[in-house]
Amino acid sequence: MSKVVFKRPKALADVVTHYCPGCSHGIVHRIVAECIDELGIQERTVGVAPVGCSVLAYNYFNVDFFEASHGRAPAVATGAKRARPDLIVFAYQGDGDLASIGMAEIVHACNRGEKFTVIFINNTVYGMTGGQMAPTTMPGQVTTTSPYGRDVNQIGWPIRMCELLSSLKTDGFIARTSAHSPAEIIKTKKAIKKAFELQVANRCFTFVEVLSTCPTNWGMMPIQAQKRIEEELLPYYPLGVFKSPNGDASKS
Amino acid sequence: MAKVLMKGNEALAEAAIMAGCKLFFGYPITPQNEIPEYLSRRLPQVDGGCYLQAESEVAAANMLYGAAGVGERVLTSSSGPGISLMSEGLSYIAGAQLPVVVVNMVRGGPGLGGILPAQSDYYQATRGLGHGDFRVLVLAPSTVQEAADLVMDAFDLADKYRSPVMVLGDGLIGQMMEPVEFKKKEKVELPPKTWAATGYKGDRERSIINSLYLDPLELEENSWRLKARYDAMGRDELRWELTNCEGDYDVLITAYGSTARICKTVIETLKKQGISVGLFRPITLFPYPYKQLRDAAQKAKTVFCVEMSTGQMLDDVKLALEGSRPTQFYGRTGGIIPTPDEIIGQIEKILKGEEVDKR
Amino acid sequence: MTTELIVAGFGGQGVLLFGKFLALSGLKEEKEVVWIPSYGPEMRGGTCNCTVVVSDDPIGSPIIDAPNTVVVMNKPSLTKFGPRVSSDGLLLINSSLIDTTSDRTDIKIETVPANEIALELGNGRAANMVALGAYIALTKAVKFDTVLDVIRESFAKKKEFIDLNLAAAKRGYELAS
Ligand SMILES: Cc1ncc(C[n+]2csc(CCOP(=O)(O)OP(=O)(O)O)c2C)c(N)n1
Numbered sequence: 170m171s172k173v174v175f176k177r178p179k180a181l182a183d184v185v186t187h188y189c190p191g192c193s194h195g196i197v198h199r200i201v202a203e204c205i206d207e208l209g210i211q212e213r214t215v216g217v218a219p220v221g222c223s224v225l226a227y228n229y230f231n232v233d234f235f236e237a238s239h240g241r242a243p244a245v246a247t248g249a250k251r252a253r254p255d256l257i258v259f260a261y262q263g264d265g266d267l268a269s270i271g272m273a274e275i276v277h278a279c280n281r282g283e284k285f286t287v288i289f290i291n292n293t294v295y296g297m298t299g300g301q302m303a304p305t306t307m308p309g310q311v312t313t314t315s316p317y318g319r320d321v322n323q324i325g326w327p328i329r330m331c332e333l334l335s336s337l338k339t340d341g342f343i344a345r346t347s348a349h350s351p352a353e354i355i356k357t358k359k360a361i362k363k364a365f366e367l368q369v370a371n372r373c374f375t376f377v378e379v380l381s382t383c384p385t386n387w388g389m390m391p392i393q394a395q396k397r398i399e400e401e402l403l404p405y406y407p408l409g410v411f412k413s414p415n416g417d418a419s420k421s
Numbered sequence: 422m423a424k425v426l427m428k429g430n431e432a433l434a435e436a437a438i439m440a441g442c443k444l445f446f447g448y449p450i451t452p453q454n455e456i457p458e459y460l461s462r463r464l465p466q467v468d469g470g471c472y473l474q475a476e477s478e479v480a481a482a483n484m485l486y487g488a489a490g491v492g493e494r495v496l497t498s499s500s501g502p503g504i505s506l507m508s509e510g511l512s513y514i515a516g517a518q519l520p521v522v523v524v525n526m527v528r529g530g531p532g533l534g535g536i537l538p539a540q541s542d543y544y545q546a547t548r549g550l551g552h553g554d555f556r557v558l559v560l561a562p563s564t565v566q567e568a569a570d571l572v573m574d575a576f577d578l579a580d581k582y583r584s585p586v587m588v589l590g591d592g593l594i595g596q597m598m599e600p601v602e603f604k605k606k607e608k609v610e611l612p613p614k615t616w617a618a619t620g621y622k623g624d625r626e627r628s629i630i631n632s633l634y635l636d637p638l639e640l641e642e643n644s645w646r647l648k649a650r651y652d653a654m655g656r657d658e659l660r661w662e663l664t665n666c667e668g669d670y671d672v673l674i675t676a677y678g679s680t681a682r683i684c685k686t687v688i689e690t691l692k693k694q695g696i697s698v699g700l701f702r703p704i705t706l707f708p709y710p711y712k713q714l715r716d717a718a719q720k721a722k723t724v725f726c727v728e729m730s731t732g733q734m735l736d737d738v739k740l741a742l743e744g745s746r747p748t749q750f751y752g753r754t755g756g757i758i759p760t761p762d763e764i765i766g767q768i769e770k771i772l773k774g775e776e777v778d779k780r
Numbered sequence: 781m782t783t784e785l786i787v788a789g790f791g792g793q794g795v796l797l798f799g800k801f802l803a804l805s806g807l808k809e810e811k812e813v814v815w816i817p818s819y820g821p822e823m824r825g826g827t828c829n830c831t832v833v834v835s836d837d838p839i840g841s842p843i844i845d846a847p848n849t850v851v852v853m854n855k856p857s858l859t860k861f862g863p864r865v866s867s868d869g870l871l872l873i874n875s876s877l878i879d880t881t882s883d884r885t886d887i888k889i890e891t892v893p894a895n896e897i898a899l900e901l902g903n904g905r906a907a908n909m910v911a912l913g914a915y916i917a918l919t920k921a922v923k924f925d926t927v928l929d930v931i932r933e934s935f936a937k938k939k940e941f942i943d944l945n946l947a948a949a950k951r952g953y954e955l956a957s
C-alpha cells in the first residue's frame with residue numbers, strides 16, 4: 170500500500186498562481202499554509218494581502234482575506250486584530266510595500282507590539298510594476314529607475330528592516346531567513362511557524378523577513394537568482410533571529 | 422526636428438525636459454512607469470537635473486512643494502491611488518500658490534481598481550483634488566504629439582497662474598507609440614519668481630511658503646485671490662477642438678482624450694454612410710469651455726456624451742447646455758475601451774429617437 | 781490604404797518588436813502610425829500582443845476590434861485573435877509552433893515556419909523577423925526595403941544582430957512572395 174508523503178496543504182487553494190517560474194512567493198505561500206494547517210488555525214485565520222506581486226494572495230489561501238492599499242497592511246491588520254483578538258491575523262508584504270510607502274505603518278505596528286504576524290518578502294525590487302528600485306535594492310544594482318546602478322551617495326544604503334525594527338524597545342519576534350536553498354527554506358518554515366505560535370500564545374508582534382528571488386526583474390534564470398541571494402544578499406542581509414520575546418537573539 | 426516614434430509617457434517626459442523642468446519626484450505606478458524610468462535616465466544628463474524616487478506619493482507631493490517653493494520647475498506623475506495620496510500635498514501647493522505640473526495617467530478605480538485605461542478620475546481632477554477652495558488647470562491630450570505639446574505649455578501656465586497644472590491622460594495615451602516632433606517653444610514672458618524662498622538678503626520681503634491663515638479675513642482673501650485666477654484662466658486659457666462641425670448635424674458628440682479619437686473614427690465611418698455627426702472635444706477640462714460647447718450644440722438636436730466612466734464630464738456638458746438641448750450618455754469603464762462600432766450603434770438609436778444603452 | 785495589425789505570441793517571441801518595426805517603417809514612409817502594446821496582468825502569464833495601424837490618413841481609434849491583418853506566433857494567440865480578423869483579411873500563422881489552423885473561410889490564411897527558418901539561420905530568436913518578412917510580402921503594408929533599413933538602424937548598436945535579422949526577414953519575404 171502506498172502512503173501519501175506530500176500533498177497540498179488544506180490552507181493553500183487548489184489553483185495555479187500567476188507567479189513567474191523560480192519566484193519565491195509560491196514557496197513562502199506554501200510554508201505559510203503548512204503552518205496554518207499544522208497549528209489547526211485555518212478557521213480563525215485572516216490574511217492581509219499587499220499591493221505588489223502577491224496582491225492576489227487572497228486567491229491562493231483557503232482563509233478569509235483583506236486586500237489592503239499599498240503599504241498599509243499593518244494598519245489594516247491592527248484594526249482587524251484589535252477588533253477580534255481571537256483571530257489569527259497575518260500581513261504578507263513586499264519590500265516596496267513594507268519598507269518604502271508603508272514604512273510608517275510597519276514601524277508603528279511593531280512599536281505598539283501588535284499581536285499579529287508579518288511575512289516580509291524582500292526581493293530587492295518592485296516586482297509587480299516592472300522592476301523599479303526599492304529601498305532594499307543593493308548598492309550598484311541596476312533597475313529600471315536606477316539605470317546607472319543604485320548610488321548610495323545619492324539615495325543611501327539598502328534598508329535592513331529586521332535590524333531597524335529590532336532596535337525598538339517593545340517586545341517582538343523578528344527574524345530574517347532566505348528561500349534560496351532547501352536547507353534555508355526549512356529554516357524559513359521554522360521561523361514562520363514560531364511566529365504563528367507566538368501569535369497563538371498572544372505573546373508579541375511577530376515578523377519574518379524572507380530573502381526572495383525575482384528572476385524576471387533580475388533578468389536571471391531561477392538558479393542564477395538563487396545564487397545571487399547566496400553571494401550578494403547574504404553578506405549584507407545576515408540571517409537569524411534578531412529579537413525574540415524571551416530576549417534571546419541569534420544571528421548567523 | 423524630425424519626427425520620432427515614442428510612447429506617450431516617454432514623449433511627455435522628454436517634453437518636460439525641453440520645457441526646462443529640472444526635477445522629478447515620484448513613485449512607480451502602472452500605467453505611467455515609463456515617465457519615471459525615462460527621467461531616471463535623462464535627468465542626470467541635464468545640467469542641475471535631479472531624479473528622485475520618493476518613498477511614497479505623499480512624500481513626492483511634498484518634495485514638489487519644496488522644489489517649487491524655491492522657484493524651480495518640477496514635475497511628478499502618477500495614477501489613481503497615487504494621485505489620491507498626493508491630494509493633501511497638492512492642496513498645500515495650491516494654497517501656497519506654487520507652480521507645479523502633475524501628469525495623471527488615469528486607470529480604473531475606485532480603490533486598487535485596475536491598471537487599464539479609464540476616465541473615471543474626471544471629478545477628482547476637475548473638482549476634488551484636495552480640501553479647500555481650489556482648482557487646478559486640467560489639460561487633456563488625445564494624441565502623443567498633443568501630450569508632448571501640452572506638457573510644455575503646462576509649465577508656462579503653472580508659472581503664469583502660480584498654480585498646479587494637471588495633464589490628464591489615461592493608460593492608452595501613456596502606452597501607445599505615435600510619431601512626435603519636439604517643437605522648440607517660443608519663450609513666454611513670465612513674471613519673475615520674487616516669492617520664492619531663495620534666501621533672505623534684505624532686498625525684498627521675506628518669502629514664506631505657506632497656506633496657513635489664522636485670520637479668517639486673510640484666508641477668505643486668499644481664496645478669492647485664487648478664484649480670480651481661475652476666472653482669468655476661464656477667460657484666457659480655454660482650449661477645445663471641433664470636428665465635422667462646419668455643416669449640419671443632428672447629433673453632437675462630446676468626448677475628451679482617448680475617447681475623442683475613437684469618436685473621430687465613428688464620425689469618419691458614419692460620413693461614408695451619409696450621416697453627419699459633429700464632435701466637440703474639450704482640451705481644457707478645468708476651466709471648461711462651456712459657452713463654446715453650447716454654441717456648437719445649437720445645430721444639434723441631441724448632445725451625446727461618451728466617456729470611459731459612468732458619467733462624470735456629463736455634469737459639465739449639462740452645465741454648458743443649461744437645458745437647451747437633451748443629452749444622452751454612453752460610458753464604458755473599468756479599463757474597457759468603447760469601440761467605434763459600439764458607439765455607432767448608440768448613435769443609430771439616437772437618430773431613431775430611442776434611448777441609448779447606459780453601457 | 782490602412783493596414784491594421786494585431787501581432788501576438790509568448791512574451792520573449794519579439795512580437796512587440798515586430799509591431800514596432802512595422803510602425804517605424806510606416807513613419808519612414810511618412811505615413812500615419814500608431815503602436816499599442818497589451819499591458820496588464822496577462823503579461824505575467826506570458827502572452828503578449830500589440831496593435832499597429834499604418835495609414836495614409838490620420839488615425840482615429842487606435843483600438844481595433846477587427847483588424848484586417850493578424851499574425852499569431854503561438855497557439856493561444858490563434859485561439860484568441862484568429863476569430864477577430866475582419867472578413868477578407870489576412871491571418872498569418874507561425875506553423876513552427878502552431879499545428880492547427882483556423883476554420884474560417886472568409887479570410888486568407890497563410891503559414892510561415894518562422895522558428896524553423898530562424899534556427900536554420902542560427903538563432904531561433906529571429907523568428908519574429910522571419911514572420912515580419914513574410915508579412916510584408918503578403919500585405920505590402922510598407923516597402924520591404926524600408927523594413928530592411930529599419931532593421932539596420934535599430935540594431936546599429938548591436939552589429940552582430942544586423943546580419944541575422946536581415947537574413948531572417950529576407951528568407952521570410954522570399955518564402956511568402
Ligand atoms: C499608492 C500606490 N502607489 C503605487 C502603486 C503601484 N504599485 C503596485 S505594486 C508596487 C510595488 C510592489 O513592490 P513590492 O512591494 O516590492 O512587491 P513585489 O511585487 O516585489 O513582490 C507599486 C509601486 C499602488 N498600487 N498604489
Ligand code: SF4
Pocket residue numbers: 187188189191192193194222292296297382383384385386
Ligand atoms: S515579477 Fe518577480 S516577484 Fe513578481 S511574480 Fe515574477 S518573479 Fe515573482
Ligand SMILES: [Mg+2]
Pocket residue numbers: 221263264265290291292293294295296303
Ligand atoms: Mg519586492
